[in-house]
Amino acid sequence: QASVLDSTPRRSVNYKDAKLKTFTEKGLSNVSSLLLSEEHKLLIVGARDAIFALNIEDVSKTISQEAWPAPEANSSECEKKGKSRNEDCRNYIVGIHRVTENNLYVCGTHAFHPMCDYMTVDNGKIQLKRQPKFSKGKAPYDPKYTYTSIVVDGELYSATENNFLGSQPIFQRSLKDSSLRTENIGCWLKNPNFVYVDVVRESEDSPEGDEDKIYLFFSEVAIEYNFKSEVLISRVARVCKGDKGGQRILQRKWSSFVKAGLECNFPKSNYPFNVIQDVFLLRAPKWRDNIFYATFTSQWSLQNNSAVCTFTMAAIQKVFNEGNFKTFDIIHHKMMESIKPNPVPRPGTCINNNLTKSGYKTSLDLPDQTLLFLQTHPLLNDVVMPKDNQPVLVKQATIYTQIVVHRVTATDQKQYNVIFLGTDKGYLHKALSITGKMFIVEEVQIFPSEEPVKNLQISPTRGQLYISSPSQVVQVPVAVCSQHKTCWDCVLARDPYCAWDTMSRRCLNIASKDSKGWIQNVENGDASECP
Structure with a gap:
């Protein structure tokens, strides 16, 4: 369950008290x-x-x-x-x-x-x-164009604009010999804002002999609505890592590029959070348990509200592997669900054991009808719904520009996914879900004046966050447990990183030492064990 519409931070730390390590120097910008x-x-x-x-x-x-x-x-x-x-x-x-x-x-x-x-x-x-x-x-x-990129196994996957005028969006693979790119037509990418790209190693433990996939997140002008004004919609697109393009159709172009809408709003609400801002992939030991966390804002919001939604691999795969495609209906002049049977092999499918048995050893062997269909029908009909069909967090009057998530094991061995969010005004919010209710545990002012958080990285091993605005870089610990001076304060903070050490009688980060005498109660904030 998501929290109430406005989660107020339980604790606020101003810039002066935060005492952060900062990199800034004369002439440093952008x-x-x-x-x-x-x-x-x-x-x-x-x-x-x-x-x-x-x-x-x-x-x-x-x-x-x-x-x-x-x-x-x-x-x-x-x-x-x-x-x-x-x-x-x-x-x-x-x-x-x-x-x-x-x-x-x-x-x-x-x-x-x-x-x-x-x-x-x-x-x-x-x-x-x-x-x-x-x-x-x-x-x-x-520099004003949006851009996202990643190197996977020596190949650069990049999404940006491909010309001086900024009128040709592109998602491409390059560096090695096998460069591929998107088709330059509006149904593939229409005025996109690229946000995030990452790899999911779906070849691991795959009985079907499946390939790894690259997932690209962006917002773009919706082609499925026939409104007078331009409506934005958030998307996730997928390509196969082993894609080699087509033989005659889609030569040196992606032969596996398919995309679907992403939804982030409350059921029956007329207030969609339709513009994706940032994504973080929380990886699990098994890739099927990976979760994508994403922050969204609304195109129509006057108050600048934000939402965080989570998307499971199962939900994404269901839409990509089973959903129908959209097609343009000439009579009604709009996009509708395609009722024709999909070509075989299914467009967007990666080469697996079944396709290899049927004689399709690489994408170069795929039949023209599959590629022709994909060339004009890259959009799936179904949208990817968030976990529990609603946001995990909604915050009023705040734009969340960046997100990272860290899975923490508390002293009772329960795991908590701690969400760190950077805002457009230079604050860091730390949130976690406890017994189905989302709390913003803390808000820290990380820059001396109002500047947006542009980059947010986490080092789980060091327990540090690295955050940049256009003019500086700051280092923020995931938790400053020493700020809680008493056992009661320490336990009531309900911060999974912090526990009261009965030996030294201090509130410490549980990663700092092995202790038999921790007092911590994240679930209920029950401090009755305190001396």
């Missing part, structure tokens, strides 16, 4: 990307014209940095095309990807001429190879 490099004990930060390697244990300490401005020729060309020299015609480092342990792949806008380069990490020192290549589709032209 922090666009963060990469946690646990093995090198670094946080790599992409900003405007520069990349920084910070100490993962204390981000206020810079270990090394690389300047990477756009060349003068690019800046002049960009300015000639009517862009602002000081704002648009710079190099915004939007993507930092791990290719191997010591090798990163970094991409920037490069004054409306996107470029990517390799960068090595050695003993804390970052160094660009200084052999950048034009990288259309791997990074946006304009």
Whole structure:
């Protein structure tokens, strides 16, 4: 069950009292990307014209940095095309990807001429190879375009705009020889805002011999409604990792790209949260138990309300593997459920044991009718519904821009999924569901002035969050248990990270030591055991 419409934080910490480690320096602006490099004990930060390697244990300490401005020729060309020299015609480092342990792949806008380069990490020192290549589709032209990317097994999957005008959205795979991209037609992508991309290793323990899948989350202009004004809708799209495109139809294009709507609202409510803002994949030991957490806002909200919904793998798979497709009805001039039988093999299906037995060893062997259907019918009729058919959390007058989730085992061995949410005003909310009711345990002001949270990363092993606004990076512990001075305060906080240690008589993070004498009661906040 979701909580009441407005969860008020139970505890609020202002910026001064939070005493956070902060990285900021003169000229630092437009922090666009963060990469946690646990093995090198670094946080790599992409900003405007520069990349920084910070100490993962204390981000206020810079270990090394690389300047990477756009060349003068690019800046002049960009300015000639009517862009602002000081704002648009710079190099915004939007993507930092791990290719191997010591090798990163970094991409920037490069004054409306996107470029990517390799960068090595050695003993804390970052160094660009200084052999950048034009990288259309791997990074946006304009820093204002939305962008999401991931490297999976040496391949870069990136979603952004593919031309100077920003009129050609693209989701592509590149780096190795087998580059693929989306078809450039409106039914595939229509004015999308790309949010998140990730891999689910569905080949593991698959009796059908299934492939790994890449999932892309975005919002776009809905093609299924015939309204006068543009209605946005949130989507999840899926492609097969082993996709090689089609032989005659969809050559060098995705032969498996299918998409479905995502719903996040209360049943019978006329108030949909239709614009997805961010996604986090909470991985479980078995991929079938993975859960996608997503934050949404509403296109029509005057108060800027936000909701958090969760989507299970089972719900997503059911729609992708069993649902019908939508088709354009010429008579009624609108999208309707296709009543024709689907071609065989089913469009969007990855190569598995059954298809291999039928002679389809790769996507290049798929019949034209399957690919022709997919080319014009990528949209599924059914929408993916959230768990319990409603949000887990709704917050008024707040825009949640970023989300991460951490699964914590309390002293009673019960597991809690703790949700950390960054807001557009520079606050961090920490929420968890206890006996079916969602609490915002704490709100922390993380920046001295109002700035949006642009990036939020978690290091579960270190118990630290790394958060950036356009002008700074801060490090926030997942819990500051020492702020609870008495056993009663400690237990009543109902924070799964914190428990009262009867030996030292202090409130401590349960990860900090093994103790036989913890007092904690997350479920009921019962402090009667306190001395």
